[in-house]
Amino acid sequence: MANYLLEIGLEEIPAHLVTQSENQLIERVKTFLEENLLKYEKIQDFSTPRRLAVLINGLADHSQAKDEEHRGPSLKVAKDVDGNWTRAAEGFARGQKATTADFTERDGYVYLRQHINGLPAYEILTHIGTDVIEKMKFSTYMKWANYKLEYVRPIRWLVSLLDSEVVPFKILDVTAGNLTRGHHFLSKAGIQIPNANSYKDILAGANVIADAKKRKNLIRSQVKKIAADHAWNLHIDENLLEEVTNIVEFPTAFAGSFDEKYLAVPDEVLITSMRDNQRFFYVTDAKQALLPYFISVRNGNGQQIENVVRGNEKVLVARLEDAKFFFEEDRKHSIDFFMKKAEHLVFHEKIGNIVDHMKRVSQIAALLADQLNFTEEQKTDLMRSAAIYKFDLTTAMVGEFSELQGTMAGIYAGIFGENKTVSQALSEQYMPISADGTLPKSEVGALLALADKFDVLFSFFTAKILPSGANDPYGLRRAALGIVRIVDDRRWNFSVRKLLISLKQLLDQRADGFNIKITDPQDLSKELIDFFLDRIRQQRSDVRYDLVDAATNQVKEGIINYIFKRIRILASHTSDPDFRETIEALTRVQNLAEKNPSNAKVNPELLQSASEKHLYELTKQEKADQLLSEGEESIYAKFALLKDPINDYFQENMIMDKDPQIQANRIAQINLISHLIAQLGDLQKIIVK
The missing domain is CATH 1.10.730 (Isoleucyl-tRNA Synthetase; Domain 1)
Structure with a gap:
């Protein structure tokens, strides 16, 4: 039994691609070993921004032997009238590196049974470059020099070690060897690895923690200690922690601060500046009030950490100064001011502007509110929300911090005198923003988000602008998934088909139709229902596929909640x-x-x-x-x-x-x-x- 190390050295990989690339490498290596009948005990994984690696422990010296049987031509073709072997039979034998004497006859055909001896692991592993590394797929690619190969980032070095022996292969101009690279400024290139098992220790000595799980746990403990030392409440966003883990090779956490005057800016803006823009962890006091401090992580050791702290504070303050300025400027105006500017925002060149979109959403929201028996007070708040909910797109704050759209609508609505229901609905208009994102908590907000997503689908489907393959530039699949998640959460019953028929009648009454025309609501409802069913199957992938198939068939009205109800009924009684x-x-x-x-x-x-x-x-x-x-x-x-x-x-x-x-x-x-x-x-x- 042996140990084999494979390391792919790269230019820095985007943080969001590191973990998924490492997971893909593991799966491809497992498949490669299984297809080549090469047994192993376990695979350890390693990843940093500059490397993807696996260490295969307990690797067999040889692949397993196997017996194979190949069927040749029929006896009518394999033998002539005199019973002699034909050229077809002899050609089949040669192709299998056998002779006609090795044939057996069965079921009117000739067969060849062969025993194939196992191959040395060393020989098999020489193909890992072409069969594993070059076959990896990514959402983002780069080309370099004049090479045709595209990869997540340019390959700079390769390590391939079977115990202490180099298993050579080549990708472009990079030949696999036993030389790795340490931390890009705390160490040097050309560090020799004497054997596969010494990989972690060699890199640790070169200021690289190759084990991503160990690196993440170290970051977690470091930032927690800083927070505890200052009696701060630390808010660890797991997505941020994952991202930080994937942008450093040797983490050292530190704390910084900013002027208390910036606390006058809404917390959401400050948190976005720290968390999303600068990758800082924010802290609060015992009453959950935001404090003028942050915790960050350096890719390096503690030398001259004071300079690092000052540099990060300077960058953050520049962002906060902009935010404070934009916030103060926006408050000088009104919702009507921003809505007037919104008339010049294009929703899509084939569909119209943002205001047309909002007017259609108002119609859809009103139809849904009637079907769902909203109270008059809810309808009033819903209509007000639908009339203004995109106003923040023209604010200076959202112009600078686009990720705050919706969030700022809710904040500014409260500042400009809207009631809490409207303000909350505006802040929830984009929810959920991902497959597992937070759902709207208020009924008015949920229905506003639902109506907005419905119009996105209606308008793009009528304009025949549909997703193609993996390409979905307008987020139609995300909108459909958001709809089915909201409906499932709220248990709302309404018919997609009836909604489209009613909407067509309303739009037909207008000369402009708000820039869309529903020609055949029956055909459109069928297209949309099929689109929703795909998202429902995705959403309930936790249920047996045959039950989901049964529940998503024979759907005519497109009552999404009924489909989920069918799935729950069937799944709860299988035992x-x-x-x-x-x-x-x-x-x-x-x-x-x-x-x-x-x-x-x-x-x-x-x-x-x-x-x-x-x-x-x-x-x-x-x-x-x-x-x-x-x-x-x-x-x-x-x-x-x-x-x-x-x-x-x-x-x-x-x-x-x-x-x-x-x-x-x-x-x-x-x-x-x-x-x-x-x-x-x-x-x-x-x-x-």
Whole structure:
């Protein structure tokens, strides 16, 4: 058993790509070893801004031997009329480095069975450059010199060591060896690694902590100690901690300060300046009031740390001075002033300006508020919010700190006299901003965010500006995911199809239609519902795929909450002892109705047997369009109650009765029940065997 070290030395990788690149390297190395039948005990991972590395422990000396069987041509082709081997047979043998004497005959074909000996690990590892490193994929690429290879950043050195022996391979003009590089200004290049196991210690001596987990824990302990020494409450943002971990190789934390006068600027602005712009951790007092201090991390040791502190303070103060100036200037104006300027902001050249977008959002919000039975007070706040919610885009603060859009709308709305409901709604308009981002906490804010995202989808879909592959420049997938997350969180019931029909009627009443035209709401609703279903499948990837497939089929109205409700109902009963039998009974009805569709009404006078009369009594009062509005347990209980009556029905009755009237009536009954079952989805998708 041996140990193998692979290190890819690079120019500095963007912080957000380091961890995902390292994870990809691990997975590709695992796949490479598995495909080459090379056994190992474990893989250790290492990453810094300038390197991605793996250390494979307990690597087998040779790959495993294997037996392979290859099927050749049919006997009709492999032998001539006299039973002699043809050229086709001989060519097959040569291609497998065998002879016709090695053939076996079976099932009308010739076969060759071969024993393939294992290869030395050393020989296999010489291909790791082409089979692993060069095949890695990134969201961001760079080219350098005149090379065609694109990579996350230019490759500057490669280390490839099997114990103490170099396993050579070459990528462009870089040949793998046993030389690494330490910290870019605390050490030097050309540091020799005597053997694979000494990697961590060699780099530690060169002021590089190669283990990202160890580096993160060290940063965490350092910043916590500084905060404890000053009796500060430290706020560690895990995303920021991850980013800082990936921009340093040898961390040293330090504290800095700024003038208390800047505390007059809203906390959100100060925190954004510190956390997002400068990658500082902010601190508060015991009452959670922001303090004029920060904690940061240097990529280096503690030498001349005072100069580092002063430099960071100077950079931060410049940002805070700008923020203070913009804040004071913006407060001299009004919402109407900023809204007037917003008329010149383009939403999209094919769709119109921001004001048109806001007017459409107002219409959508009003329609949704009616469907969701908002109170008059809520509607008033919602309409006010929709009328002004993008005003902050023209403020000086958002012009400088674009990441504060929405946040500043809420802050300025309060300053300019809007009530708390409106102010909060404006601050929540973009939520959620990511797949796991925070959701709006207020109902008005949630509906404003929902209406805004709906208009983004409606307007871009009608303009035929759609995502293509991984390309989604206008964030339509993010908007759709935001909608399904809000609806699932709020349990709001409304029909996408009906919303589009109502919106078309409103827009058709205007000569300009607010710059969009819905030609066919049915087609558009189908496109959007399919788009939403993809996001729902993504959102509920924690549930068995067959259950999600069942719940996301047979969707017409696009009532998003009902789809989530279906998933919850099915997922919560899979462990029931009679789940399989219940689904099989319901599926039998759906399958038969699919083969024999009918819109006819059931004639009770033509019901003959006790079982079909009993089943009719159980289902005749149920209304499919109301069923899913009931409680989840009540819904499933009703379907589970049908299991035995359905089985009795099929046991006692022939659907294809010789009497045409009886047959048509039974088919109508089966379709009636299938229509009810369809409210749970296409249960034929569920795997129960």
